[in-house]
Amino acid sequence: MTPGVFVGLMRSIGVSAAALLGVVLVVLIVASLSADSRIGQWTFANYADLFALPDLTPVLKRTLAVGIGTTIVLMGLALPMSWILARTKFSGRALLLFLFAATLTIPAFVTAMSYVWLFNPNSGIVNQALERLTGRPGLFDVYSIAWICLIQGLKLTPPAVFMMLPAFMNLDAALEEAAAVSGVSPPRAFFGVVLPVLAPAVGATAIFFFILAIEIFDVVAVIGMPADIDVLTVLSYQAIHTVYGPPDYGFASAVGMPLVLLSGLGVLIYLRLLRRADRFALMGGKTRRVEAKDLGGWALLAWLIVVVWGLLTVVIPLFTVIWTSLTPFLMPPSPAALRELSFASYAGASALILKPLINTLLLIAAVLCLAIVWSVCLSWLTTRIGAASDRAMDAVIFLSMAVPGMLLAIAMQFLSLSAYGWLPLYGTIWLIVVTMAARALAFATRTINSAALQIDRSLEEAAYVCGIGPVRTFFGVFVPLVRPAIGVAALVIALVVSRDLAIPLVLYTPDAPVLATAIYDLQSVGRYGEAAVLSLIVVGLLVLCAAGARAVAVKNRKHEEEMT
């Protein structure tokens, strides 16, 4: 195959993804300019309504505050954790990876609800304990922007680490060794050497999670809504979840436009970083492999970070889920409640698991196949060819992450209805697969891009010079070098797909329930205990899968080292 044909093939794959998301964006823009969600009846009324909102300015300020605050928390945790995992002989590495997998399987609203139980001003368990000690009621009030940022930041740390990890792993060891030889301490080397060199990957991650932080709804729904902390996603949610009239897709789309604009700003910054990417290439033909270093006395600090984060992000919510699974009805922990505990919910839930589990596993497999093929092709085009059309496709993918999951699902449903005559995806599980894969692209391409950016093109050029064709070079050089990034992207996508509710809730069919919808159904009818048991089973299974994947990765790495 000639290089031209190969690029054409890759572009046709990339275009299918970018076109799909591009059409979704166009549909939303058109909807925002349409009256009563009727395409063709042009109006600015939705924008007029949006700008006429008396509290629009506070809403925008709060939205920005949530985005910036969450990004600060998660980057503050993700940067040291990425460095610890990629560059040191930290002995708690396996534990940290286990905690990451567990975090991704626990729904964010469960984590938020746990914090409400602990820190609500009326009956929070911690508040009550402190009141007994100090005599002052309601010392903590969970209903604030700061708590939203903290909880979202804690929850988003693992995917941020996974996104940056490949870049950290590809960093040339010589740079840090030079710092160490010069007597620079590990933290100073981190801030003075590692961080500046990894600027594109770190910057892209920060931008990505800033957008994600202002788009996600789970934590805001549990903590923001009760306290009237309205942000843009709350307005969008209310426009879709009407209770006395048809959903107002036009206004919901108009509300989504500031998010798209913010994403657009992020894309511009990201593209600027990409233009300077060559300066940051770290893995070339002469680059030295990573050599893990001893943390020495700093190990204690690393353990402290891991333990505190694990306690706040995994132990507290997991305890809540386990507790809920043992109680006959929702009750906060107390000595009296201990007498009520039983395993009754476990018997009921075990009968419900099989079909949703099989469907979920099939869904994960299909989404992974599609998302990884799409994202590897797109990343290769963006980082290796870099034509204007490739960057435009990358920009569309990046922009698409500003569209809330439920709005994306509704847009996809609209598209599938429009195309029903020649592509009958509507009402099938394949529509969920395509939507979830498209949803995963922004994360997957960012993760793979950040690794690909640090691989010097000289490696592939050397292959071409040796007469190796583009297909063999792609599969023999590019794919193996970005394999760690593909692995972490796949892991995160699998974990997120297993529990994502927004998309299946709009698109699922009763004949093909998945775990997330089964849990939702149980919660909807007040069977909290069995819903908790299903959640625990999901956590257990996915953590096992993650452990298995890691074991395989370790085995492969050992094998490669032996071969080398």
Place this chain on the structure above:
Amino acid sequence: MTGNTDNRGPAATRRRVLGYAGAGTVMATLGRPDLAFGRAALPRTVEALIPAAKDEPGATMFGLSVPADSAAGFKAEMNAFYGFELDISMTGGMHPVKAAEIAQLQKRGISPDIDCFYTSIGTSIVLRDAGILVTEPWAEELGVAPDRLITPSMIRILDSALPLMSYNTERTESAELPTRWEDLLDPRWKGRIASPRIPVGAFLYNTYAIGEARMLALIEGLMDHDVIWVARTPESAARLLSGEASLALSLDIGSQLAKGAPLAYVPVQPALITSWGAHLVKGSKSPNLSKLFAYFLSTDVGQEAFGRHVGFSTRDNPASITAKAFEGLGVTDVPAAWINENFKRLAGTYAAAMGLR
């Protein structure tokens, strides 16, 4: 709203199925054609649906989110009732969103993926306006008892506690409870009321009793009363059970009561409730299956099965969880005619007062 309350388990279901089968066999032997195939006695209008229903593709009933085991238990009893296996699925979700989706399908000439839609009288107005419902008097023609009909094309299938107020009996003394809706504005309840942020729950329906001006004043007062607004109704239960909230609005506590939760309805008078009805969707590929499903829910046997497996029923059977939950309250229905007349206007007014579009 409520949940599975099946306390008898699969053994009871098996006994019931065997019972119907046995009765059917005996009746068939005795030569009673309407009781052949091991099914219950059916009006001829209903029986006439069965041959066509057997040839129809599967039908989907949209309304409540029903877990798989609850749906299976309910369907087993319905199959036994009719003497053959009805190919139906039960699913739930966002009702207005689904209504808009069905309207789109119908506009494009595609058969809807929903065959029977069961929802509140208020949401029925949205469905009716979207033009997706069968308006012919199919339910009346089937011979459904008049007291089980909301309209000739809408079968009453459950009584909802959406208009009621609930409390945690372990955390609030009954002597302290509000006796009027305006009592909610008492400072003692500030920051201690949980409610979904919707205009069409307790606020709208209780307007029937206290009038629009008083209700509007109450809503405006509550907007400055630190109400714990939640996104979904089940979250209200969590806030009430944890003690964070002392009162919850628009919450059905039946399923939690069945599990022994310390909850009760606040006996504010008049204690109003509202009904849900089953509709047929235009263009359904399985209209006969849908009619059989809806008819089953109009019978005592169907109500008992629905209550036991899905957790909902009308209050007609005194032994049902719904009836027990309403015991002593003296509940009365908000008239359907009043809802039809006022729903959209009040929903708009109250939504504006609550800062919603």
